[in-house]
Amino acid sequence: MKKHQYLICSLAVVTALAGCQQESEDVAEKQQAAEAASTQVDTKEVVVSKVEQEEVRKAHNPIDDHTYGNLHEVDLKHLDLDLTVDFEAKSLKGYVDLSFDRLQDEVSELILDTRDINVSKVELNQNEQWVAGEFELAEKDEVMGSKLTIQLEDGVNKVRVYYATQPQASGLQWLTPEQTDGKKHPFMYSQAQAIHARSFVPVQDSPAVRITYNATIRTPKELLAVMSAHNEPDTELDGEYHFEMPQAIPTYLIAIGVGDLKFKAMSDRTGVYAEPAILDAAVAEFDDTEDMVKVTEDLYGPYRWGRYDLLILPPAFPYGGMENPRLSFITPTVIAGDKSLVNLIAHELAHSWSGNLVTNANWHDFWLNEGFTSYVENRIMEELFGRERALMEQSLAVQDLRQAVQDLPEEYTVLNVDLKGADPDDAFSTVPYTKGQMFLVWLEEKFGREVFDAFLVKYFDHFAFQSITTEQFKAYLKENLLNKHPDIVSEEEINTWIHEPMLPEMMPNPTSDAFNIVDAKTKQLLSGEITLAELGTKEWTVHEWLHFINNLPTNMSNDDMMAMDAEFKLTESTNNEIAHAWLLLSLRSGYEVVMPRLENYLISIGRRKLIVPLYKQLMETEQGAEFAKRVYKVARPGYHPLAQATLDEVVK
Ligand code: BES
Ligand code: ZN
Numbered sequence: 001m002k003k004h005q006y007l008i009c010s011l012a013v014v015t016a017l018a019g020c021q022q023e024s025e026d027v028a029e030k031q032q033a034a035e036a037a038s039t040q041v042d043t044k045e046v047v048v049s050k051v052e053q054e055e056v057r058k059a060h061n062p063i064d065d066h067t068y069g070n071l072h073e074v075d076l077k078h079l080d081l082d083l084t085v086d087f088e089a090k091s092l093k094g095y096v097d098l099s100f101d102r103l104q105d106e107v108s109e110l111i112l113d114t115r116d117i118n119v120s121k122v123e124l125n126q127n128e129q130w131v132a133g134e135f136e137l138a139e140k141d142e143v144m145g146s147k148l149t150i151q152l153e154d155g156v157n158k159v160r161v162y163y164a165t166q167p168q169a170s171g172l173q174w175l176t177p178e179q180t181d182g183k184k185h186p187f188m189y190s191q192a193q194a195i196h197a198r199s200f201v202p203v204q205d206s207p208a209v210r211i212t213y214n215a216t217i218r219t220p221k222e223l224l225a226v227m228s229a230h231n232e233p234d235t236e237l238d239g240e241y242h243f244e245m246p247q248a249i250p251t252y253l254i255a256i257g258v259g260d261l262k263f264k265a266m267s268d269r270t271g272v273y274a275e276p277a278i279l280d281a282a283v284a285e286f287d288d289t290e291d292m293v294k295v296t297e298d299l300y301g302p303y304r305w306g307r308y309d310l311l312i313l314p315p316a317f318p319y320g321g322m323e324n325p326r327l328s329f330i331t332p333t334v335i336a337g338d339k340s341l342v343n344l345i346a347h348e349l350a351h352s353w354s355g356n357l358v359t360n361a362n363w364h365d366f367w368l369n370e371g372f373t374s375y376v377e378n379r380i381m382e383e384l385f386g387r388e389r390a391l392m393e394q395s396l397a398v399q400d401l402r403q404a405v406q407d408l409p410e411e412y413t414v415l416n417v418d419l420k421g422a423d424p425d426d427a428f429s430t431v432p433y434t435k436g437q438m439f440l441v442w443l444e445e446k447f448g449r450e451v452f453d454a455f456l457v458k459y460f461d462h463f464a465f466q467s468i469t470t471e472q473f474k475a476y477l478k479e480n481l482l483n484k485h486p487d488i489v490s491e492e493e494i495n496t497w498i499h500e501p502m503l504p505e506m507m508p509n510p511t512s513d514a515f516n517i518v519d520a521k522t523k524q525l526l527s528g529e530i531t532l533a534e535l536g537t538k539e540w541t542v543h544e545w546l547h548f549i550n551n552l553p554t555n556m557s558n559d560d561m562m563a564m565d566a567e568f569k570l571t572e573s574t575n576n577e578i579a580h581a582w583l584l585l586s587l588r589s590g591y592e593v594v595m596p597r598l599e600n601y602l603i604s605i606g607r608r609k610l611i612v613p614l615y616k617q618l619m620e621t622e623q624g625a626e627f628a629k630r631v632y633k634v635a636r637p638g639y640h641p642l643a644q645a646t647l648d649e650v651v652k
Contacts (some may be wrong), residue, residue, distance in 0.1 A: 002363040010614075012601075014385075017341065024608060028066070034120060036285055039311055042152055045109070052386060058111045058643050059320060065362075065421055066144065066145075066194070066205075066343065066363055067204055067205050067206040067209075068144060068147040069113060069205065069209065070110070071204060071206060071208060072104075073107045073109075074101070075102075076098060077101060077212070078098075078211055078212045079096055079098060079213040079214075079215075079254075080096065080214050081213065081217075082094045082095055083215070083216070083217055083632065084219075085135070085217065085258050086221075089164075090167035091164050092164070092169075092172070094163075094218075095160050095161060096160070096161050096564070097159070098112075098159050098161070098203070099157060099158045101157065101277045101630075102157070102357045107558065109154060110152055110159055111147060111148070111163075112147075112149075112150070112203055112205075113145055113147070113148070113195070113198035113202070113203060113205040114146050114198050115140070115146060115169070116140075116165070116166040116169055116199055117165055117169075117198075117202060118596050119161060119163045120160075120162045120163065120166045121556050122162070123652045124152070124153055124156045124158075125157070125160070133151060134150070134154075135150045135151070135514070136149045141646070142423075142425045143195075144194075146335055147198070148202050152634075153344060154396045156342040157542075160572070166344070168641060169641075170196045170199045170642065171192050171196030171198075171199040172199065173188065173191070173641065175185075175259075175316065179316065179638055180259065180314055181275040181314065182275050182276065185220075185222065186223075187258065187259035187260070187313075187314055189208035189232055189257040189258070189329065190254070190255050190256045191318065191329070193252040193253075193644065194253045194425060195252070195363075197251045197252055197254050198288060200576045201254060206251065206362065207250040207251070207252055207359050207362060208250070208361045208362060209251055209467075210248035210249060210465065210466075210467060211251065213244075213245045213249075214239065214242070214243065214245070215227060215229065215242070217239070217242075217256065217258070218239060219240075220239060221237060222260070223237070223239075223259055223261075224237060224258070224261040224273075225241040225528070226258075226309075226311055227245070228255035228324035229243035229244055229247070229255050229325075229326060229327075230243065230244055230306060230326065231309060231326065231613075233263055233265060233271060234607070239268060245325070245326075247304070248465055249356065253323070253324055253325050255322070257329065259275065260275055261273045261311075262275070266289055269290070269293070270290045270293065270307070270308045272309065272311075273311045273444060274312035275312070278312060281335050282330075282332070282335055282339075283333045283417075285336070285337070285339060286376075288342060289349070291384060292346055292645075295380055295437075296349060296353065296376065296380055299376075299383070299453060299457075300453075300460055301461060304357065304388040305325055305340060305357050306326060308326060308352070308434070309327045309331050310328050310330050310345070311324075311329070313329055313331060315353070315606055315607070316606035316643075317330075317332075317640065318639070318640040318642045319330065319607065320334065321345070321347060321348040321607075322357060323347075328348035328351075329528065331607050333607050334576070336575045336576070338575075340542035341575075341576075341577060343381050343393055344452065346381050346384075347374065347377040347378070347381040347389045350374075350376035350380060352383060353372075354368070354373045354375075355369040355372070356374035356441075357463075357464050358372075358459070358468060359465040360458055360467065360469075361469045361470070363427075365416065365469050365470045367416065367432035367470075368436075369431045369432075370433045370439055370572060371415065371433065371436015372440065373433075374436060374437035375440040378437065384442055391566065392541070392544070392547070394441070394510035395510045395515055396547060396550075397433070397437070399550065400437060401431070401433075404430045405502055408429055410502065411501065413435070413497070413501045414430055414431075414499060414500065415431070415439065415497065416470040417431075417432070425645075435503065438508055439497045439498075442506060442507065442508055443481070445508060446489050448598065449483060456478060459476065459480070460474065463476075474498065478494075508510075509633075514541075514543075515547050518544050518547050518551075521535050522551060524536075526553070532564060532568075542575055545578050546581055549570070549581040551581055552585060556589040556591050558589075561589060562585065571593065572597070577610075579597075580592070580601075580613075583598050583601060584617055586598075587617040588617060598614065601629050601642060602631050606640055610616055612646055615632065615650050615651055616627050616648055619650060628651050631649045632647060
């Protein structure tokens with residue numbers, strides 16, 4: 001694991017922040033007292049004023065240790081971007097105007113985060129005139145990037161930074177035409193979460209910072225640019241695109257995609273952007289999106305972002321999806337032809353409430369984003385596809401979670417994780433997702449669905465467009481749920497869920513009737529009571545297949561694997577999740593028939609969740625390691641920088 005090298009810097013500011021720490025406790029106390037008082041007299045919504053919110057934000061700055069930004073001195077408000085997309089140089093070039101308020105009387109610097117960015121010039125806006133400014137770009141830290149310090153003059157509230165990104169920018173992927181579906185045009189897209197916005201925009205790159213933005217993006221004429229902003233459905237191709245994002249978002253939600261993109265509407269407010277060849281398949285797969293938005297609104301209050309579109313990325317996208325506001329970025333690997341993997345859309349959409357509206361204030365609170373989202377995702381799935389499917393998805397996730405906590409360092413099994421200066425990407429696991437989700441399922445079971453749903457509606461509304469910490473959530477939960485319905489849940493239990501490692505005894509254990517039947521049949525199969533043909537797979541859903549494969553013993557004989565493959569054609573499965581599970585089982589049980597399929601799979605897909613476990617398994621044997629190294633050499637250039645970074649540590 002990469003350790004941070006900014007200890008010296010932290011030490012230097014510790015003394016300065018000591019006063020700030022005291023102040024922050026006072027502020028937090030004041031806010032709690034204010035909320036307590038107002039809920040006593042009146043159960044109506046407590047609106048945290050902008051000033052209070054700033055105070056709280058200020059107070060939290062010392063604990064966002066993944067930004068160099070001087071959040072406690074400068075309140076970044078708005079960005080104006082003017083960027084040219086240069087495919088030849090693999091670079092975004094241009095400038096950004098940063099508008100801000102000063103939070104203290106004497107602020108002499110604006111400190112920003114950058115990583116692998118060339119800064120050519122800085123200007124200060126003084127009395128509506130641009131004048132030359134002084135800046136210093138510090139040496140690069142592996143986790144944090146390079147601190148950019150800009151000297152401020154009196155009265156300056158806007159700064160312009162001229163810059164160009166470098167080809168290896170960790171938050172951008174530049175694809176050659178050969179790496180796209182159409183093979184004719186290049187493609188470029190960003191992935192800013194967690195701390196990669198700084199590799200393509202110099203900014204105070206913290207989820208505690210909320211900005212609005214406008215952008216002008218210049219591209220080759222035949223390509224379309226889209227952003228996490230308002231995208232006009234019938235935009236004409238002309239190589240110059242304008243965007244407005246009027247709602248304040250954290251910096252990790254700044255996003256851009258450029259390519260040979262076509263648009264197709266799914267409803268008045270939902271649609272798909274994709275390369276022409278997969279547009280229709282994507283629309284067919286995801287045509288429940290409008291219903292998903294409606295269902296979520298019914299459950300948790302209005303969708304507050306205007307349009308909700310999907311951008312289908314090339315298969316190299318390292319994630320399943322990314323919740324960029326108004327425009328979720330989606331892997332094409334979930335286009336299965338049968339809607340079996342559309343929980344991904346429910347998930348990214350759910351972030352429009354949990355994550356984008358109410359945001360984790362720093363990466364230690366990441367579970368507030370993903371735990372709530374996984375919970376909401378599953379509720380959407382239940383509404384649209386029924387309780388049984390929702391339970392199957394819960395059960396699969398919990399089985400993964402139980403496995404994951406066995407393999408993780410214990411400190412990473414805590415919800416409110418202490419990242420200790422580590423790269424947030426390194427601490428990424430299923431814990432904030434599924435342990436977080438199970439915590440909320442548990443609360444739902446304790447208080448009843450009606451009460452818990454009403455609580456969530458209020459929670460989303462109360463903290464709308466704010467970035468909050470776990471402590472703020474706990475205070476709100478105590479006031480609005482625990483105290484209002486006393487003697488149901490204790491604070492100790494809440495603290496166990498949030499601050500203790502591993503999985504608590506009280507964790508719900510979702511079971512599904514369908515899976516129980518699969519389990520019984522599998523047992524009979526393994527003891528020879530029934531044949532493969534008698535397993536009863538005809539009506540199985542993708543989820544039952546996954547449960548079946550994941551629960552087979554890993555010492556299956558080659559004959560048994562061969563027989564199963566002959567009967568069910570699993571090596572040839574076009575469902576990427578089933579193929580993944582089957583390939584993994586095959587590697588574990590030494591079934592080598594799959595190797596050509598595996599090679600093809602690893603070269604054509606860049607989604608980390610699907611490929612990293614396969615590489616890891618390969619590295620367990622000498623022969624496998626040889627295969628992994630050979631295939632990785634071919635596949636690596638096509639992977640995203642993040643996947644490359646992960647796999648460079650695995651395949652060596
Ligand atoms: N926001 C995440 C992706 C992410 C997390 C990117 C952390 C960078 C850092 C996104 O919403 C997500 O969770 N995607 C999952 C979806 C799945 C749980 C349905 C994925 O990519 O697999
Ligand atoms: Zn998510």
